[in-house]
Amino acid sequence: MKQSAITILLLSIFTGLGLGTPNNIHAQDMALNIGDKAPEFEALSADGDLWRSADHVGESILVVYFYPAAMTGGCTAQACSFRDNRTRLTEMGAEVVGISGDRVENLRIFKLTNSLNFPLLSDMDGTIAGSFGVPVRDGSSITREVDGEEVVLTRDVTTSRWTFIIDREGKIVYKDTQVDAAGDSEAVIAAIEELALR
DSSP states (O other): OOOHHHHHHHHHHHHHTTTTOOSSSEEEEEEEEEESSSOOOOBBBTTEEEGGGGGTTTTEEEEEEOOTTTSSHHHHHHHHHHHTTTHHHHHTTTEEEESSOOOOHHHHHHHHHHHHHEEEEEEESSSSHHHTTTOEEEEEEEEEHHHEEEEEEEEEEEOOOOEEEOOTSBBBBESSOOOOOHHHHHHHHHHHHHHTOO
């Protein structure tokens, strides 16, 4: 039996038992591809507000990037790169949103500590990541010093680092599953220019 058939069978069994999707099922077997319609999603942001993709798709080009964990080296470099290029992206008609399995409080700390100027969304159960086909594994906790105090940051799931661009028609026009964290924003800018999405 092929792997995709096994995956479908296991998903049917787990769903039928009300157990949801197990973490050891590879989400990439269900991944979205370029040309597919992007799923609609909503989640709490670092500011505690409900952020809905439906309010943004159509108005802007939407850059959706998934990252493993707030306040870690690669994820900080990636976020700061998008922060530093926000003006350039805005001029191109693009909005950026970062998504991880972190809790809202983690995201609030991450955003304030790094002066991030775009939304960060909390996908604590990995539902949004799963809808995009992004692999999800178990969460973890890390300890960081914030304003002179030790803070424990817990994430319920850990997602892989994938980036998508959604055009104004709501279709996926770019997908990167081998993201260079520090260079992600530059790669996105180059893709938008190449795709002439302005």
